[in-house]
Amino acid sequence: KAGVTQTPRYLIKTRGQQVTLSCSPISGHRSVSWYQQTPGQGLQFLFEYFSETQRNKGNFPGRFSGRQFSNSRSEMNVSTLELGDSALYLCASSATSGRIEQFFGPGTRLTVL
Amino acid sequence: DQQVKQNSPSLSVQEGRISILNCDYTNSMFDYFLWYKKYPAEGPTFLISISSIKDKNEDGRFTVFLNKSAKHLSLHIVPSQPGDSAVYFCAARDSGGGADGLTFGKGTHLIIQP
Numbered sequence: 001k002a003g004v005t006q007t008p009r010y011l012i013k014t015r016g017q018q019v020t021l022s023c024s025p026i027s028g029h030r031s032v033s034w035y036q037q038t039p040g041q042g043l044q045f046l047f048e049y050f051s052e053t054q055r056n057k058g059n060f061p062g063r064f065s066g067r068q069f070s071n072s073r074s075e076m077n078v079s080t081l082e083l084g085d086s087a088l089y090l091c092a093s094s095a096t097s098g099r100i101e102q103f104f105g106p107g108t109r110l111t112v113l
Numbered sequence: 114d115q116q117v118k119q120n121s122p123s124l125s126v127q128e129g130r131i132s133i134l135n136c137d138y139t140n141s142m143f144d145y146f147l148w149y150k151k152y153p154a155e156g157p158t159f160l161i162s163i164s165s166i167k168d169k170n171e172d173g174r175f176t177v178f179l180n181k182s183a184k185h186l187s188l189h190i191v192p193s194q195p196g197d198s199a200v201y202f203c204a205a206r207d208s209g210g211g212a213d214g215l216t217f218g219k220g221t222h223l224i225i226q227p
Contacts, residue, residue, distance in 0.1 A: 033214050043202065045214030056214055090156050100145045100206060102215065104156030
């Protein structure tokens with residue numbers, strides 16, 4: 001089985017812009033979670049989608065949003081980018097919502113200038 | 114407030130010896146614990162997990178021990194190999210609450226010396 005794929009792998013944006021990141025889960029997996037990794041805060045949970053519905057949400061401002069499509073692919077959007085949004089954004093998939101083992105993609109490295 | 118803490122940012126171990134990575138947590142509602150390994154430029158890779166109803170889980174060279182009363186878990190790698198050099202993340206989940214996904218520690222960088 002192919003693993004979790006994320007596109008693009010690297011992205012450079014400027015403050016105030018918006019960005020959309022994409023994640024394709026492992027075939028057959030229906031749950032997709034997003035995480036932000038920064039040197040200071042480590043890995044922090046953003047949100048989880050299952051069957052096109054947001055099931056859980058972490059403690060992030062409303063500028064961070066996401067959606068999931070009927071084929072389980074997910075997108076994450078960040079509007080009005082700030083310098084502090086520079087991070088590695090990781091997507092993880094699992095077979096069902098609440099399944100403990102999550103399988104991560106390689107991440108998208110976002111740099112905000 | 115960090116609910117999952119890995120107090121050692123780095124650990125150096127000789128090849129062939131035992132590596133012990135530690136993790137402490139504060140939320141007594143956590144009932145599943147996981148260890149992930151991460152190489153640079155890659156996403157974390159799931160290693161091993163343990164339910165709070167157990168105190169030990171073993172998978173090949175990897176063993177996780179859970180001490181609920183101390184809110185402490187550890188990952189033992191025996192014997193350590195050069196390919197084990199990576200950052201190891203401890204993660205926890207409150208499956209009953211379900212609200213927060215996985216809560217991760219900040220990681221321990223394990224370096225295996227030849």
